[in-house]
Amino acid sequence: xxxHELVRRLxxxxxxxxxxxxxxxxxxxxxxxxxxxxYEFDARWSATEEAALMRxxxxxxxxxxxxxxxxxxxxxxxxxxxxxxxxxxxxxxxxLDGVPDRLHAQRDDKAFWDPLGAPRATVCFWRTTDDTAWxxxxxxxxxxxxxDWLFELVADGRPEAYLTFAEDYYExxxxxxxxxxxxxLMPLTEYVVTSLNPQRRLSDLTDxxxxxxxxxx
Numbered sequence: 001x002x003x004h005e006l007v008r009r010l011x012x013x014x015x016x017x018x019x020x021x022x023x024x025x026x027x028x029x030x031x032x033x034x035x036x037x038x039y040e041f042d043a044r045w046s047a048t049e050e051a052a053l054m055r056x057x058x059x060x061x062x063x064x065x066x067x068x069x070x071x072x073x074x075x076x077x078x079x080x081x082x083x084x085x086x087x088x089x090x091x092x093x094x095x096l097d098g099v100p101d102r103l104h105a106q107r108d109d110k111a112f113w114d115p116l117g118a119p120r121a122t123v124c125f126w127r128t129t130d131d132t133a134w135x136x137x138x139x140x141x142x143x144x145x146x147x148d149w150l151f152e153l154v155a156d157g158r159p160e161a162y163l164t165f166a167e168d169y170y171e172x173x174x175x176x177x178x179x180x181x182x183x184x185l186m187p188l189t190e191y192v193v194t195s196l197n198p199q200r201r202l203s204d205l206t207d208x209x210x211x212x213x214x215x216x217x
Contacts, residue, residue: 043213075123077146
């Protein structure tokens with residue numbers, strides 16, 4: 001699934017944001033080490049923006065910035081032949097073509113650019129508030145861009161998909177019901193937290209929940 005298929009599969013921006021927030025809360029509950037969390041969500045990215053972030057600890061990552069003008073996303077598969085690090089630090093042809101002016105600030109955010117002068121990206125897509133569909137540039141030969149696995153959970157949108165991922169990543173059996181609770185953005189309870197991770201308590205999560213912008217009771 002290259003980016004061209006991904007933009008056809010992605011749900012509406014509100015769903016992508018909801019799922020992204022849920023992924024961050026689930027990883028917050030399951031992993032008490034902030035350095036090794038897979039998914040994060042920063043509700044305070046700027047005065048007007050929120051950001052969903054993924055880092056797998058092996059050099060692969062993505063970012064989705066939600067602004068009043070729309071959503072802009074980068075994904076980076078470090079093994080992809082489309083990586084700028086294997087192409088003289090030049091973005092893959094067509095990758096950034098067509099990004100609307102109103103999303104240039106997100107496109108050019110130095111948080112996602114290498115100091116050598118290219119975005120850390122093999123995938124790029126966006127959707128303005130005026131769009132009726134997700135969009136990407138006229139990228140050719142993008143089959144190895146990493147879009148299929150980088151954005152798998154946000155494209156799928158189901159709690160069952162996270163269950164499969166988390167049981168593999170954290171190497172533990174998990175219950176589906178508390179995951180459904182979080183995907184619905186229902187306020188966390190002590191029962192939900194301890195059902196997912198008996199070593200965690202709701203009081204441990206206060207700062208993280210605030211950063212993510214997850215609803216409170």
